[in-house]
Amino acid sequence: MDNKIKLKIVGISYSQIRSGAYALILAEEKGLHHIPIVIGASEAQSIAIRMEHITMPRPLTHDLIVSMSQAFGIKLTEVFIYKFEDGIFSSELTFDNGERQITIDSRTSDAIAIALRTKTPIYTTQKIIDETGFMLEMSGNDTYVLEKDLTQHKSNQNLEDLTIEELELKLNLHIELEEYEEAAKINEIIKSKK
DSSP states (O other), X not given: OOOEEEEEEEEEEEOSSSTTOEEEEEEETTSSEEEEXXXXXXXXXXXXXXHTTOOOSSOOHHHHHHHHHHHTTOEEEEEEEEEEETTEEEEEEEEEOSSOEEEEEXXXXXXXXXXXXXXXXXXXXXXXXXXXXXEXXXXXXXXXXXXXXXXXXXXXXXXXXXXXXXXXXXXXXXXXXXXXXXXXXXXXXXXXXX
């Protein structure tokens, strides 16, 4: 088996491949390759909330899983993206309670949402990087920004310029945050676009 390669989360952008989906971008921690993983809107929202360190009034499902694990003294030690087949990434979560270690199968988007909340390392194989990875062209200062980055939900971006899918994600985020005035404004824009 390949040696494990540590990954970091770079950001989330609207998927150009699948309507209503988002691309979670991971990158080698010590390398230049990036991996795009297509995820659903609710998983994108959960990951974006955590990336922005937003505290929700009530726990999301991923928060609940983390709270339950911690309450029972179970620690997530690793997320491993071990397979890519038919366009789907497969992942495993490895848990440890101090007496035994257990590995369970997980959707990659859920595994990463939980890993973000527990500061758990994420790994993959060289084979997966070779199959799915790409290299981004860097600007002069070696930084880049993902187009339409969903983690910037509070930015001063003109809402009229967003697609209906992007607006719906922002609408759901504002509802979860109980920011109902913002949600109402976005809902009106969505209605006008339909």
